[in-house]
Amino acid sequence: MxxxxxxxxxxxxxxxxVIYSFLWRENRAYRLAxxxxxxxxxxxxxxxxxxxxxxNAIKPMGETIAAGLTLxxxxxxxxKYILPMFLGVLLYFFFSRRYLxxxxxxxxxxxGIGLGLAMSGAAQTQLVKQILDTMLDLIYPLIEGNWIEFIxxxxxxxxxxGTLAYFFFTTERGSVRTWxxxxxxxxxxxxxxxxxxxxxxxxxxxIGRVHDMIVNWKITSTLFIIGVILAIxxxxxxxGEGKT
Amino acid sequence: MKRTLPxxxxxxxxxxxxxxxxxxxxAGFFKYLDQGAEWLKDWVMIMGAFAIGIGxxxxxxxxxxxxxxxxxxxxxxxxxxxxxxxxIIVGFYEWWKEGTVTGGPIFQGxxxxxxxxxxxxxxxxxxFYIASAAYRAFRARTMEAVVLxxxxxxxxxxxxxxxxxxxxxxxxxxxWIMAVPNKAxxxxxxxxxxxxxxxxxxxxxxxxxxxVLGPTGG
Amino acid sequence: xAAEIQIEWSRRILYIxxxxxxxxxxxxxxxxxxxVSPHTKGLYDAIEKLEPGDVVILSFDYxxxxxxxxxxxxxxxxxxLRRKDARIIAVAFWLQGVPWIENTIREVYGLNKTEPxxxxxxxxxxxxxxxxxxxxxxxxxxxxxNVAGIKEQDNYGNMLKDMPIFEGVKDAHDVKLxxxxxxxxxxxxxxxxxxxxxxxxxxGTAVTAVSAPGFYPYYPKYFVGILGGLRGxxxxxxxxxxxxxxxAGMVAQSFVHGLIIIFIVIGNIxxxxxxRRQEEERRRESGGA
Numbered sequence: 001m002x003x004x005x006x007x008x009x010x011x012x013x014x015x016x017x018v019i020y021s022f023l024w025r026e027n028r029a030y031r032l033a034x035x036x037x038x039x040x041x042x043x044x045x046x047x048x049x050x051x052x053x054x055x056n057a058i059k060p061m062g063e064t065i066a067a068g069l070t071l072x073x074x075x076x077x078x079x080k081y082i083l084p085m086f087l088g089v090l091l092y093f094f095f096s097r098r099y100l101x102x103x104x105x106x107x108x109x110x111x112g113i114g115l116g117l118a119m120s121g122a123a124q125t126q127l128v129k130q131i132l133d134t135m136l137d138l139i140y141p142l143i144e145g146n147w148i149e150f151i152x153x154x155x156x157x158x159x160x161x162g163t164l165a166y167f168f169f170t171t172e173r174g175s176v177r178t179w180x181x182x183x184x185x186x187x188x189x190x191x192x193x194x195x196x197x198x199x200x201x202x203x204x205x206x207i208g209r210v211h212d213m214i215v216n217w218k219i220t221s222t223l224f225i226i227g228v229i230l231a232i233x234x235x236x237x238x239x240g241e242g243k244t
Numbered sequence: 245m246k247r248t249l250p251x252x253x254x255x256x257x258x259x260x261x262x263x264x265x266x267x268x269x270x271a272g273f274f275k276y277l278d279q280g281a282e283w284l285k286d287w288v289m290i291m292g293a294f295a296i297g298i299g300x301x302x303x304x305x306x307x308x309x310x311x312x313x314x315x316x317x318x319x320x321x322x323x324x325x326x327x328x329x330x331x332i333i334v335g336f337y338e339w340w341k342e343g344t345v346t347g348g349p350i351f352q353g354x355x356x357x358x359x360x361x362x363x364x365x366x367x368x369x370x371x372f373y374i375a376s377a378a379y380r381a382f383r384a385r386t387m388e389a390v391v392l393x394x395x396x397x398x399x400x401x402x403x404x405x406x407x408x409x410x411x412x413x414x415x416x417x418x419x420w421i422m423a424v425p426n427k428a429x430x431x432x433x434x435x436x437x438x439x440x441x442x443x444x445x446x447x448x449x450x451x452x453x454x455x456v457l458g459p460t461g462g
Numbered sequence: 463x464a465a466e467i468q469i470e471w472s473r474r475i476l477y478i479x480x481x482x483x484x485x486x487x488x489x490x491x492x493x494x495x496x497x498v499s500p501h502t503k504g505l506y507d508a509i510e511k512l513e514p515g516d517v518v519i520l521s522f523d524y525x526x527x528x529x530x531x532x533x534x535x536x537x538x539x540x541x542x543l544r545r546k547d548a549r550i551i552a553v554a555f556w557l558q559g560v561p562w563i564e565n566t567i568r569e570v571y572g573l574n575k576t577e578p579x580x581x582x583x584x585x586x587x588x589x590x591x592x593x594x595x596x597x598x599x600x601x602x603x604x605x606x607x608n609v610a611g612i613k614e615q616d617n618y619g620n621m622l623k624d625m626p627i628f629e630g631v632k633d634a635h636d637v638k639l640x641x642x643x644x645x646x647x648x649x650x651x652x653x654x655x656x657x658x659x660x661x662x663x664x665x666g667t668a669v670t671a672v673s674a675p676g677f678y679p680y681y682p683k684y685f686v687g688i689l690g691g692l693r694g695x696x697x698x699x700x701x702x703x704x705x706x707x708x709x710a711g712m713v714a715q716s717f718v719h720g721l722i723i724i725f726i727v728i729g730n731i732x733x734x735x736x737x738r739r740q741e742e743e744r745r746r747e748s749g750g751a
Contacts, residue, residue, distance in 0.1 A: 005575070008353060012361040019365040023372055023477050032320050037362040039324035042300050043331025044355060048557050048594050049296040050335075051345040055615045057290050084287035088294025094458065095301065104250035104457045106291055111448070111456050112254040113288050116261025117603050119445040121655030126438040129659065130431055130679060156428040163432020183432060188388050190429025192395025193421055194675045197690065198374065199396075200403055201531060201671035203484075203718045204692035205368035207711040208530025210484045212361075215710075265660075285597070285604045292596035343619040346560050346593060349576045355526075355561045356575075363526035371718070372477045379476060379725040383733045393730075397723055403693050405494035406716035415497045422678055423501075431679035 016209060053088075057081045134160050159186035251451040257284060258449040330354065395421060476725070483721045487713040494713050502697040505666035505687025506542070508639060514547035516638040517631055519609070521653055522566075524645040525558035528670040532643045534695035534708040535668040536566040539641055542702045544570060548638075549627050550589035551609065555601055555648050560617060562643075563591045580618040586625040593617035598648040599656060606634040606657040634661035645670040650677065654684055668694060 015033055022030045061081040064073060093103040134157055141149035162183030169176045264281035267274060307321035331354060338348025345351060384390045401407035402418025447453050498506075512518070520540065524532045543550050552563045567579050567589070579585060592613055595601040605612050610628040615621055622628065630636060634657045642665065644650035650667040658665040664686055667677060671691025681688050689698060692715060695708030 008357040012357040015358065015361040016365045019362060019369070023369060024474070031317060032323055033362060034366075035320040035324040036327045037359070037366070038303065039327030040331055040354070040358050040362075042303050042324075043328035043335070044359060045296050045557050046300050046328075047331060047335035047345045047351070048560070049293040049596075051339070052293040052594065052596060053290065055619075056613055060614055079283060080286065081290075084290040085294070087287065088291045091291065091294055091298060092301075094298055100458065101246040101250070105253060107457050108250040108253040109257050109284070110288060110291060110295075112257030113261050113284055113600055114598070115445050115448060116258040117265065117285075117656065118599055118652075119258075119442055120262045120265035121599075121603075121652070121659075122438050122441055125655035125659045125684070126434055126651075127442070129684075130435055130438075133683060134431065152424050155424050156431070159425060159428025160432045160435070163429055164436060167432070167436040184388065185391060186425055186429040186432065188391040188429075189395045189421065189425040190433070190675065192392040193399045193426040194672075195392070195396040196399030196403065197671040197674050199378070199400055199719065199722055200693065200715065201528070201691050202368070202371040202374045203715055203722075204671065204711065205364060205528070205530050206371035206480070206484055206718075207488070207692065207714045208707065209361075209365055209368045210481075210714075211488055211530075211707055211711065214485065214489060282604070282607060285600050285607075288600045289595070289597035289604065292598070292601070344617065347564070347579070347591075347618040349578075352561055352564055353575065355558075356565070359558070360526040360529065364529060367527040368530075372480055375480050375718075375722050375725060376473055376476055378722045379729045382726050382729060384730055385733075393726065397726065400719045400723060403690075404716040404719050405496045405712050406720055408496060409494070415499060419499050419501070422675065423681070426675050427678040427681070430676050434676075434679050 013213065016213060053085070057085055158182060162186055250457055254457070255449055255451065260284065327358070395425075479721060480718060483717040484714045487717055488710070491710075492713040493709060494716065496696065496700070496712065498697045498701060501681055501688045501690070502694055502701070503687070504682055505539075505641070505668075505689060506698065506701045508664055508666055508686040509539070509542050509546060509548075512543075512546045512548050512638060516546075516548050517609075517636055518543055518548045518550050519605075519637055519640045520550055520552045520563075521640065521642045521644070522552060522554040522559035522563050523556045523649045524562065524643055524670070525556055528645040529562060530707065531670050531691045531695065532645060532668060533562060533565065533569075534692065534706045535689050535698065536562065536643050537569045537706055538695060538698040538702055538704060538708070539668065539689075540566050540570045541704050542698075544588075545702070547588070549587075551592060551627070551637075552589065553592045553605065553612075554594050555598060557594055559643075560591075560594050563593075563617070567591065578618070580616070580620060586616075586620065587627055590622075590625060590627050591617040592622070599652045602648060602653050602656040606661055609633060609637065634663055637661075637663050639663070640665045642667045642669075644668075645673065649673075650685070651680075654680065658684060668698075 015036075018029045018033045021027055058081075061077060064077055067073075069077075087106040087109065090102055090106045093099045096103075137153040138150070138157055141147070141153060159182070162179050162181075163186055164183065165176055166180040166183035166187070169180065260277070260281055261284075264278050267277075269275045269278050304325075307324050309315070310318045310321040331351070334350050334354060335345045335348075338351050339345045342348045382393065382396075384393055398421060399418055401410065402414045402421075407414035407418070444453065448456055509518075520536070520543075522536065540550065552566075554560045554563060564579060567573070567582075568575070568577075571579075571582055571584075573579065573582070579591065593616060595605060595612060597604070601612075610622065610631050613622060616625075637657075640653060640657060640663055642650035642653045644653075644667055650665070650669060654665055657663055665684060666687040666689075667685050668689035669677060669691075671693070674688060674690030674694075677685060677688050689695065692708050692711055695706065696712050697708075699706050699708045
């Protein structure tokens, strides 16, 4: 392991332990690490954005200009690169109280396109196809004579319609209400499954961190850094400067 | 004009997208409509990259204030800027040296050894909170809570090898729960939520929801 | 005050128990056998059916907060695709997805941290790292329309139009399979409704366990397979016979799940006892009155 790598691991290790110190008590080291996290995230993102705009708009624009401008070229250049960049710059009127309305123009394009696409996609995939499948899944097994599939599809059909009845019909009486109760029970099973899976996900993250610390990053460096951190932490905790 | 122009643009671009999503034209008017839609999407991608800068300025503004006014914990904000500039400086250095920012080895290393441990550790703490919540809050108060609790326990056991050690067919039961009752509940929620999203979307396109275009007033 | 301190300490003891349940099996290096579930097998079978040279898009839409689950999934699936000799186009709609493409390539091809990825002999022929695509769902729609021209350059500054991997690839109709490593929005659902359904492309997804239950309405018709969390990764590692964090973590996962179930049981016993005590008290009071 090279020196640079050892130092890098030591740094990562320090950050990990500092964050975990929060479990004991909130402290200065944790708050510092939190700010470093935000700062590096911002620095990371801005570099991506700069590189993207340069390589996908400014550079091809320069190449087109260098190859010689024609009337067609100029129009293309304007529509393809200059206008969107100009609109991108207009977004920064967000910070002006007086000219906020200018910011709304690029934002309207942004929202309009995003919403238009999302709505069309959702209507097709998440609404029409889902409703159709709920019914078709009932019919196919009947034709094939697959009874287990049919019973499962029937349970799904009852559960889906029940859930919808629960959401859309809030009457206090009759069969619709019973149907809604079935829907509520179905949802409870789904929420239970979701909770089980959430536990699984959170535990996995912890496993990953511990695996990094004790398997990937060798025990010796670990112990050394644990010592350093404990020293710093106990200093800051017992001096009573825990809260900032 | 200040009010109606953005709303008009919102309506036109939104309808344009819906139209070109369903109708793919090979020739004539529809073909131009399609090509126009493609250009508009390219615009949004470039504008999306610009939009990141807004977040950066927002964060910077708050923390510059913190530092200038010497608010409690202002030195944390100083470190925030140090971290930010480390990434920016390294990014430009890699660009100059390697011809790429995001593919450069030092930039990658900074990500792997600073952002990854910080972010992953923060989220891994949720494991402790969820364990604590399981002990404190997960109570069988009503019959519905019992159903939820039983489903959760079965899924938790069936998804780990321990479950198989207890009963060899445990995973089959869990798979059934996931693929049948869970699917039913989730599909019901999905359909209901989509109907909600669509109606909200229509309201937005019609200009009834002002909030989406940024702070109101001004 | 005394009660507060007690709660504080019971919380800390609980945390220490959870920590111990994770550390112990990992240090001991234990492993347990497990069955492969049908929703993992579904994705495996779909990749098994690929012909050499088929185009596959891998979409890395996760960040460091869920990498523990999704990085092992990415490695296992990429390894499988590499063995099937598929053409892999890796994209990221999340900023932080890009370093994970890179980490996955380094892990699969056995590179160390400084060796350049784009100098691998297969780079540009068998796989490419396109990098970040902005715009979220809009970027996804655009990727479907224009796979080869979605960006000018790859993540390392090479021109995309010079790469042999894009030969005969125009739009999503030329793509055989899309696998989305998704942990939020934009993710697998958006990719499905912008590319999967409109272009009728086979899709699979490898998600964080938190969102896995929400994807079952699409299984098996729209997503041929769902890899849920670390367990999904472990099962896939078993199928492709390449050990990783997934299999290494399963015993620890078992231990903590067991511990949490014990917590739930103890909590509920306490609750029932408390309720019975209160009921008795109430009865005694009403009896006395």
